[in-house]
Amino acid sequence: MWLPIRIDEQRPEPLYHQIEVQLRGLILSGQLKESTLLPSIRELAVSLKCSAITVRRVYQDLENEGLIRTRQGTGTFVAGVDTIARDEHRLERATEELERAVAAGLQLQCTVAELEALFQQIIRRKAEEGKEGLT
Amino acid sequence: MWLPIRIDEQRPEPLYHQIEVQLRGLILSGQLKESTLLPSIRELAVSLKCSAITVRRVYQDLENEGLIRTRQGTGTFVAGVDTIARDEHRLERATEELERAVAAGLQLQCTVAELEALFQQIIRRKAEEGKEGLT
DNA sequence: TATAGTGTGTATATGGATATACACACATGA
DNA sequence: TCATGTGTGTATATCCATATACACACTATA
Numbered sequence: 631m632w633l634p635i636r637i638d639e640q641r642p643e644p645l646y647h648q649i650e651v652q653l654r655g656l657i658l659s660g661q662l663k664e665s666t667l668l669p670s671i672r673e674l675a676v677s678l679k680c681s682a683i684t685v686r687r688v689y690q691d692l693e694n695e696g697l698i699r700t701r702q703g704t705g706t707f708v709a710g711v712d713t714i715a716r717d718e719h720r721l722e723r724a725t726e727e728l729e730r731a732v733a734a735g736l737q738l739q740c741t742v743a744e745l746e747a748l749f750q751q752i753i754r755r756k757a758e759e760g761k762e763g764l765t
Numbered sequence: 766m767w768l769p770i771r772i773d774e775q776r777p778e779p780l781y782h783q784i785e786v787q788l789r790g791l792i793l794s795g796q797l798k799e800s801t802l803l804p805s806i807r808e809l810a811v812s813l814k815c816s817a818i819t820v821r822r823v824y825q826d827l828e829n830e831g832l833i834r835t836r837q838g839t840g841t842f843v844a845g846v847d848t849i850a851r852d853e854h855r856l857e858r859a860t861e862e863l864e865r866a867v868a869a870g871l872q873l874q875c876t877v878a879e880l881e882a883l884f885q886q887i888i889r890r891k892a893e894e895g896k897e898g899l900t
Numbered sequence: 901t902a903t904a905g906t907g908t909g910t911a912t913a914t915g916g917a918t919a920t921a922c923a924c925a926c927a928t929g930a
Numbered sequence: 931t932c933a934t935g936t937g938t939g940t941a942t943a944t945c946c947a948t949a950t951a952c953a954c955a956c957t958a959t960a
Contacts, residue, residue, distance in 0.1 A: 634872070641778075642778055642779050642782045643777050643778050644777050644917085644918060644919090645918080645919075646918075646919085647777045652872065655869075655872055655873050656872075659872075659873050659874040660874070661874065670935075670936060670937085671936080671937065672935090672936085672937095680919080680920090681919060681920050681921080682920090682921095682937095683918095683919065683920060683921085684918085684919060684920080686937075686938080687918090687919090689937090700936095700937070701926095701927085701936085701937080702925075702926050702927075702936070702937045702938070703925080703926040703927030703928075703935080703936050703937065704926090704927060704928080704935095704936065704937085705935090705936060705937085706936090706937085719873075720873045720874060720875060721875075721879075721883070723869065723870075723873055724866075724869065724870040724873055724875050724879070724880065724883060725883055725887065727865065727866035727869040727870060728866045728870065728880070728883055728884055728887050729887050729891075730862065730866065731859075731862035731863045731865065731866040732884075732887050732888050732891050733891065734786075734790075734858065734859065734862045735858075735859040735862060735863065736891060736892075736895060737769070737787065737790055737791075737794075738790050738794050738854075738855045738858055738859055739794040739795070739796065739855060740855060740856075740859050742888055742892050744856075744859070745859065745863070745888060746884075746888065748856070748859055748860055748863055749863055749867075749881075749884050752860065752863050752864055752867050753867050753877055753880060753881065756864075756867050756868065756871060757871075757877050760871060779945090779946060779947085780946080780947075781946080781947085805907075805908060805909085806908080806909065807907090807908085807909095815947080815948090816947060816948045816949075817909095817948090817949095818947070818948065818949085819946085819947060819948080821909075821910080822946095822947095824909090835908095835909070836908085836909085836955085837908065837909045837910075837953080837954050837955070838907075838908050838909070838953090838954045838955025838956065839907095839908065839909085839954095839955060839956075840907090840908065840909085841908090841909085
Protein backbone atom coordinates (compact mmCIF):
# COMPACT_ATOMS: atom_id res chain seq x y z
CA MET A 631 0.00 0.00 0.00
CA TRP A 632 1.46 3.33 -1.11
CA LEU A 633 0.06 6.78 -0.39
CA PRO A 634 0.73 9.96 -2.41
CA ILE A 635 2.07 11.90 0.58
CA ARG A 636 5.13 14.12 0.47
CA ILE A 637 6.83 15.69 3.48
CA ASP A 638 9.26 18.58 3.37
CA GLU A 639 12.05 18.45 5.96
CA GLN A 640 12.89 22.08 5.25
CA ARG A 641 9.55 23.45 6.36
CA PRO A 642 9.34 24.46 10.03
CA GLU A 643 5.86 22.94 10.22
CA PRO A 644 5.87 19.73 12.31
CA LEU A 645 6.07 16.43 10.43
CA TYR A 646 2.97 14.97 12.03
CA HIS A 647 0.93 17.96 10.87
CA GLN A 648 2.11 17.77 7.26
CA ILE A 649 1.15 14.11 7.17
CA GLU A 650 -2.18 14.69 8.90
CA VAL A 651 -3.29 17.39 6.48
CA GLN A 652 -2.49 15.27 3.43
CA LEU A 653 -3.96 12.02 4.71
CA ARG A 654 -7.12 13.83 5.83
CA GLY A 655 -7.31 15.26 2.33
CA LEU A 656 -7.01 11.82 0.73
CA ILE A 657 -9.90 10.52 2.83
CA LEU A 658 -12.23 13.52 2.60
CA SER A 659 -11.64 13.88 -1.13
CA GLY A 660 -12.74 10.29 -1.61
CA GLN A 661 -9.43 9.03 -2.99
CA LEU A 662 -9.33 6.56 -0.10
CA LYS A 663 -12.66 4.76 0.16
CA GLU A 664 -14.38 3.38 3.25
CA SER A 665 -12.87 0.22 4.77
CA THR A 666 -9.61 0.58 2.86
CA LEU A 667 -6.72 -0.88 4.85
CA LEU A 668 -4.09 1.78 5.38
CA PRO A 669 -0.36 0.93 5.45
CA SER A 670 0.93 -0.14 8.86
CA ILE A 671 2.50 2.46 11.12
CA ARG A 672 6.00 1.11 10.46
CA GLU A 673 5.49 0.66 6.73
CA LEU A 674 4.33 4.26 6.27
CA ALA A 675 7.13 5.47 8.53
CA VAL A 676 9.75 3.84 6.31
CA SER A 677 8.05 5.19 3.19
CA LEU A 678 8.00 8.73 4.59
CA LYS A 679 11.47 8.42 6.16
CA CYS A 680 10.24 9.33 9.65
CA SER A 681 9.67 7.44 12.88
CA ALA A 682 6.79 5.06 13.57
CA ILE A 683 5.75 7.13 16.57
CA THR A 684 5.08 10.13 14.36
CA VAL A 685 2.83 8.11 12.08
CA ARG A 686 1.13 6.64 15.13
CA ARG A 687 0.26 10.14 16.30
CA VAL A 688 -1.26 10.94 12.92
CA TYR A 689 -3.44 7.82 12.97
CA GLN A 690 -4.44 8.58 16.55
CA ASP A 691 -5.48 12.14 15.75
CA LEU A 692 -7.47 11.10 12.68
CA GLU A 693 -9.15 8.34 14.69
CA ASN A 694 -10.23 10.94 17.24
CA GLU A 695 -11.76 12.89 14.35
CA GLY A 696 -13.62 9.74 13.34
CA LEU A 697 -11.96 9.53 9.93
CA ILE A 698 -10.22 6.18 10.50
CA ARG A 699 -10.69 3.17 12.73
CA THR A 700 -7.83 1.18 14.23
CA ARG A 701 -7.78 -2.34 15.65
CA GLN A 702 -4.77 -3.51 17.63
CA GLY A 703 -3.01 -6.43 16.03
CA THR A 704 -4.95 -6.00 12.81
CA GLY A 705 -4.39 -2.62 11.26
CA THR A 706 -5.95 0.73 10.49
CA PHE A 707 -8.94 1.26 8.19
CA VAL A 708 -10.69 4.19 6.57
CA ALA A 709 -14.04 4.95 8.23
CA GLY A 710 -17.20 6.14 6.50
CA VAL A 711 -17.32 9.82 5.58
CA ASP A 712 -20.37 12.02 5.48
CA THR A 713 -20.84 12.61 1.77
CA ILE A 714 -21.90 16.20 2.30
CA ALA A 715 -18.78 17.00 4.34
CA ARG A 716 -16.52 16.12 1.40
CA ASP A 717 -17.08 19.03 -0.94
CA GLU A 718 -17.11 21.52 1.91
CA HIS A 719 -13.72 20.33 3.13
CA ARG A 720 -12.22 20.46 -0.34
CA LEU A 721 -13.19 24.05 -1.06
CA GLU A 722 -12.51 25.27 2.45
CA ARG A 723 -8.99 23.92 2.46
CA ALA A 724 -8.19 25.11 -1.04
CA THR A 725 -9.52 28.57 -0.20
CA GLU A 726 -7.44 28.71 2.96
CA GLU A 727 -4.23 27.86 1.12
CA LEU A 728 -4.85 30.30 -1.72
CA GLU A 729 -5.73 33.09 0.70
CA ARG A 730 -2.49 32.58 2.57
CA ALA A 731 -0.47 32.68 -0.64
CA VAL A 732 -2.19 35.80 -1.98
CA ALA A 733 -1.80 37.60 1.35
CA ALA A 734 1.92 36.78 1.37
CA GLY A 735 2.29 38.01 -2.19
CA LEU A 736 0.52 41.30 -1.52
CA GLN A 737 2.59 41.92 1.58
CA LEU A 738 5.67 41.43 -0.59
CA GLN A 739 4.43 44.36 -2.71
CA CYS A 740 3.54 42.23 -5.68
CA THR A 741 0.87 43.75 -7.90
CA VAL A 742 -2.38 41.97 -8.65
CA ALA A 743 -1.24 41.59 -12.24
CA GLU A 744 2.03 39.98 -11.18
CA LEU A 745 0.25 37.52 -8.93
CA GLU A 746 -2.24 36.63 -11.65
CA ALA A 747 0.57 35.99 -14.11
CA LEU A 748 2.46 33.83 -11.62
CA PHE A 749 -0.69 31.89 -10.79
CA GLN A 750 -1.49 31.17 -14.43
CA GLN A 751 2.07 30.08 -15.11
CA ILE A 752 2.14 27.79 -12.08
CA ILE A 753 -1.23 26.15 -12.59
CA ARG A 754 -0.47 25.39 -16.24
CA ARG A 755 2.78 23.74 -15.29
CA LYS A 756 1.33 21.78 -12.37
CA ALA A 757 -1.56 20.59 -14.50
CA GLU A 758 0.87 19.26 -17.10
CA GLU A 759 3.00 17.55 -14.49
CA GLY A 760 -0.11 15.93 -13.07
CA LYS A 761 -1.06 14.35 -16.40
CA GLU A 762 2.38 12.85 -16.97
CA GLY A 763 3.43 11.94 -13.46
CA LEU A 764 0.85 9.28 -12.61
CA THR A 765 3.46 6.52 -12.57
CA MET B 766 7.43 52.36 15.51
CA TRP B 767 4.82 49.92 14.28
CA LEU B 768 5.31 47.08 11.80
CA PRO B 769 2.59 45.46 9.64
CA ILE B 770 3.23 41.96 10.96
CA ARG B 771 0.51 39.49 11.87
CA ILE B 772 1.01 36.19 13.64
CA ASP B 773 -1.47 33.33 13.74
CA GLU B 774 -1.49 31.35 16.98
CA GLN B 775 -3.51 28.59 15.29
CA ARG B 776 -0.85 27.73 12.73
CA PRO B 777 1.53 24.93 13.73
CA GLU B 778 4.40 26.94 12.24
CA PRO B 779 6.66 28.37 14.99
CA LEU B 780 6.08 32.00 15.98
CA TYR B 781 9.67 33.04 15.40
CA HIS B 782 9.49 31.76 11.83
CA GLN B 783 6.26 33.59 11.02
CA ILE B 784 7.80 36.82 12.27
CA GLU B 785 11.09 36.20 10.45
CA VAL B 786 9.42 35.61 7.09
CA GLN B 787 7.36 38.79 7.33
CA LEU B 788 10.09 41.06 8.63
CA ARG B 789 12.50 39.74 6.00
CA GLY B 790 9.85 40.55 3.44
CA LEU B 791 9.45 44.10 4.71
CA ILE B 792 13.19 44.69 4.38
CA LEU B 793 13.78 42.97 1.05
CA SER B 794 10.70 44.58 -0.51
CA GLY B 795 12.08 47.99 0.39
CA GLN B 796 9.25 48.96 2.73
CA LEU B 797 11.85 49.36 5.47
CA LYS B 798 14.76 51.46 4.21
CA GLU B 799 18.40 51.28 5.19
CA SER B 800 19.31 52.65 8.63
CA THR B 801 15.70 52.59 9.82
CA LEU B 802 15.54 52.00 13.58
CA LEU B 803 13.41 48.94 14.27
CA PRO B 804 11.21 48.73 17.36
CA SER B 805 12.96 47.44 20.45
CA ILE B 806 12.76 43.77 21.29
CA ARG B 807 10.35 44.43 24.12
CA GLU B 808 8.18 46.87 22.21
CA LEU B 809 7.69 44.50 19.29
CA ALA B 810 7.06 41.63 21.70
CA VAL B 811 4.20 43.53 23.35
CA SER B 812 2.80 44.54 19.97
CA LEU B 813 2.86 40.93 18.73
CA LYS B 814 1.71 39.51 22.08
CA CYS B 815 4.70 37.19 22.36
CA SER B 816 7.81 37.11 24.52
CA ALA B 817 10.86 39.31 24.10
CA ILE B 818 13.10 36.26 23.71
CA THR B 819 11.17 35.16 20.65
CA VAL B 820 11.66 38.56 19.00
CA ARG B 821 15.31 38.48 19.98
CA ARG B 822 15.73 35.22 18.12
CA VAL B 823 14.22 36.80 15.01
CA TYR B 824 16.58 39.79 15.18
CA GLN B 825 19.53 37.45 15.77
CA ASP B 826 18.69 35.28 12.77
CA LEU B 827 18.19 38.26 10.48
CA GLU B 828 21.44 39.79 11.71
CA ASN B 829 23.23 36.55 10.80
CA GLU B 830 21.75 36.94 7.32
CA GLY B 831 23.16 40.45 7.19
CA LEU B 832 19.75 42.11 6.85
CA ILE B 833 19.88 44.05 10.11
CA ARG B 834 22.55 45.36 12.45
CA THR B 835 22.18 45.48 16.22
CA ARG B 836 24.09 47.51 18.80
CA GLN B 837 23.67 46.73 22.48
CA GLY B 838 22.23 49.63 24.44
CA THR B 839 21.26 51.45 21.26
CA GLY B 840 18.87 49.38 19.19
CA THR B 841 18.49 47.46 15.94
CA PHE B 842 18.78 49.00 12.48
CA VAL B 843 18.02 47.92 8.94
CA ALA B 844 21.20 47.19 6.98
CA GLY B 845 21.80 47.95 3.33
CA VAL B 846 20.26 45.54 0.82
CA ASP B 847 21.62 44.66 -2.56
CA THR B 848 19.18 46.37 -4.90
CA ILE B 849 19.29 43.48 -7.33
CA ALA B 850 18.43 40.96 -4.65
CA ARG B 851 15.11 42.68 -3.92
CA ASP B 852 13.05 41.80 -6.95
CA GLU B 853 14.41 38.27 -7.00
CA HIS B 854 13.33 37.68 -3.43
CA ARG B 855 9.86 39.11 -4.02
CA LEU B 856 9.05 36.87 -6.97
CA GLU B 857 10.74 33.80 -5.52
CA ARG B 858 8.76 34.00 -2.30
CA ALA B 859 5.46 34.72 -4.02
CA THR B 860 6.04 31.83 -6.43
CA GLU B 861 6.84 29.51 -3.57
CA GLU B 862 3.63 30.34 -1.72
CA LEU B 863 1.43 30.07 -4.78
CA GLU B 864 2.99 26.76 -5.76
CA ARG B 865 2.28 25.33 -2.33
CA ALA B 866 -1.33 26.45 -2.50
CA VAL B 867 -1.92 25.10 -6.01
CA ALA B 868 -0.30 21.78 -5.12
CA ALA B 869 -2.56 21.47 -2.08
CA GLY B 870 -5.62 22.30 -4.15
CA LEU B 871 -4.81 19.75 -6.84
CA GLN B 872 -4.16 17.05 -4.25
CA LEU B 873 -7.62 17.82 -2.87
CA GLN B 874 -8.98 16.93 -6.31
CA CYS B 875 -9.93 20.47 -7.18
CA THR B 876 -10.12 21.11 -10.92
CA VAL B 877 -8.03 23.76 -12.60
CA ALA B 878 -11.23 25.71 -13.29
CA GLU B 879 -12.24 25.60 -9.64
CA LEU B 880 -8.85 26.84 -8.51
CA GLU B 881 -8.88 29.65 -11.05
CA ALA B 882 -12.31 30.77 -9.88
CA LEU B 883 -11.26 30.69 -6.23
CA PHE B 884 -8.10 32.61 -7.00
CA GLN B 885 -9.92 35.36 -8.89
CA GLN B 886 -12.48 35.70 -6.13
CA ILE B 887 -9.82 35.87 -3.41
CA ILE B 888 -7.52 38.32 -5.12
CA ARG B 889 -10.38 40.72 -5.91
CA ARG B 890 -11.46 40.72 -2.30
CA LYS B 891 -7.94 41.06 -0.88
CA ALA B 892 -7.14 43.89 -3.27
CA GLU B 893 -10.25 45.78 -2.11
CA GLU B 894 -9.39 45.20 1.54
CA GLY B 895 -5.92 46.51 0.89
CA LYS B 896 -7.18 49.81 -0.52
CA GLU B 897 -9.45 50.48 2.42
CA GLY B 898 -7.38 49.12 5.25
CA LEU B 899 -4.42 51.45 5.13
CA THR B 900 -5.49 53.09 8.36
C1' DT C 901 32.33 65.88 34.18
C1' DA C 902 30.10 62.82 37.27
C1' DT C 903 26.26 60.07 38.06
C1' DA C 904 21.64 58.28 38.35
C1' DG C 905 17.97 56.78 35.46
C1' DT C 906 15.99 54.75 31.51
C1' DG C 907 16.19 52.07 27.53
C1' DT C 908 18.69 48.72 24.99
C1' DG C 909 20.42 43.86 24.03
C1' DT C 910 22.10 39.34 26.54
C1' DA C 911 22.32 34.96 29.33
C1' DT C 912 20.33 31.22 32.16
C1' DA C 913 16.65 28.10 33.75
C1' DT C 914 11.97 26.05 33.32
C1' DG C 915 7.78 23.99 31.04
C1' DG C 916 5.66 22.14 27.04
C1' DA C 917 5.55 20.14 22.38
C1' DT C 918 7.93 17.27 18.87
C1' DA C 919 10.51 13.23 17.28
C1' DT C 920 12.82 9.16 18.32
C1' DA C 921 14.27 4.17 20.05
C1' DC C 922 13.06 0.29 22.48
C1' DA C 923 10.31 -3.06 24.90
C1' DC C 924 5.44 -4.80 25.41
C1' DA C 925 0.59 -6.69 24.19
C1' DC C 926 -2.74 -8.29 20.85
C1' DA C 927 -4.45 -10.83 16.38
C1' DT C 928 -3.91 -13.76 12.63
C1' DG C 929 -2.43 -17.84 10.15
C1' DA C 930 0.76 -21.77 9.31
C1' DT D 931 1.35 -23.40 19.62
C1' DC D 932 4.24 -20.27 17.90
C1' DA D 933 5.99 -17.05 14.55
C1' DT D 934 5.10 -12.88 12.46
C1' DG D 935 2.82 -8.76 11.81
C1' DT D 936 -0.02 -5.37 13.99
C1' DG D 937 -0.83 -1.39 17.35
C1' DT D 938 0.62 0.38 22.26
C1' DG D 939 3.22 2.30 26.29
C1' DT D 940 7.54 4.17 28.48
C1' DA D 941 11.89 6.77 28.54
C1' DT D 942 15.07 10.10 26.24
C1' DA D 943 16.82 13.96 23.34
C1' DT D 944 15.83 18.09 20.98
C1' DC D 945 13.32 22.23 19.75
C1' DC D 946 9.96 26.08 20.85
C1' DA D 947 8.39 29.70 23.93
C1' DT D 948 8.67 31.85 28.10
C1' DA D 949 10.05 34.38 32.72
C1' DT D 950 13.60 36.24 35.19
C1' DA D 951 17.93 38.34 36.15
C1' DC D 952 21.95 40.55 34.11
C1' DA D 953 25.22 43.79 31.34
C1' DC D 954 25.81 47.68 28.28
C1' DA D 955 24.79 52.50 26.10
C1' DC D 956 22.69 56.74 25.90
C1' DT D 957 21.00 61.15 28.29
C1' DA D 958 19.39 64.49 31.43
C1' DT D 959 21.02 67.16 35.18
C1' DA D 960 23.45 68.94 38.87
